[in-house]
Amino acid sequence: MIEGDPENIDAQYRTQFSIKYLTDNGIKVKCLDDQVGNWAQAKGQELCANALAKFGKQVEVVFCNNDAMALGAAAAIQAAGRTVGKDIYLVGVDALDECVEMVKKGTMTGTVLNDHIGQSHKAVDVAVELLNGKAINNYYWVDYVMVK
Numbered sequence: 505m506i507e508g509d510p511e512n513i514d515a516q517y518r519t520q521f522s523i524k525y526l527t528d529n530g531i532k533v534k535c536l537d538d539q540v541g542n543w544a545q546a547k548g549q550e551l552c553a554n555a556l557a558k559f560g561k562q563v564e565v566v567f568c569n570n571d572a573m574a575l576g577a578a579a580a581i582q583a584a585g586r587t588v589g590k591d592i593y594l595v596g597v598d599a600l601d602e603c604v605e606m607v608k609k610g611t612m613t614g615t616v617l618n619d620h621i622g623q624s625h626k627a628v629d630v631a632v633e634l635l636n637g638k639a640i641n642n643y644y645w646v647d648y649v650m651v652k
Contacts, residue, residue, distance in 0.1 A: 505538040506551050508569040534581040541573040548573030552580035564634045571603040599651050604618040607651055
């Protein structure tokens, strides 16, 4: 796991729910490494390279809290002679154009769009409810959109 800023709630949720999805679907998870990449591509590459050197073929999946770190991890995976989709999986978040293309080519397993349009619509809907005197929640969930 390559995390963003550990104090950032999005990074916390991205980490927590990546693992939860697997375990909820009956997949046994063993976390070999969990490091903070602070959203940076170079740090993602460094951390992934270190994990691959330390754990070798035991590394089956690399989760990155954003696509920039996933781009770095992709470079480390390639440098280590591994092949995404054959002997390792790579997942990111943000649906950067480059990563969407990589998913289409099979050089990245997946990414998800942090739906900023859905978030903005939800924020306006909640603001209107508040202005109309309705009670609102402290938190509203807007689902990520999987890129295939």
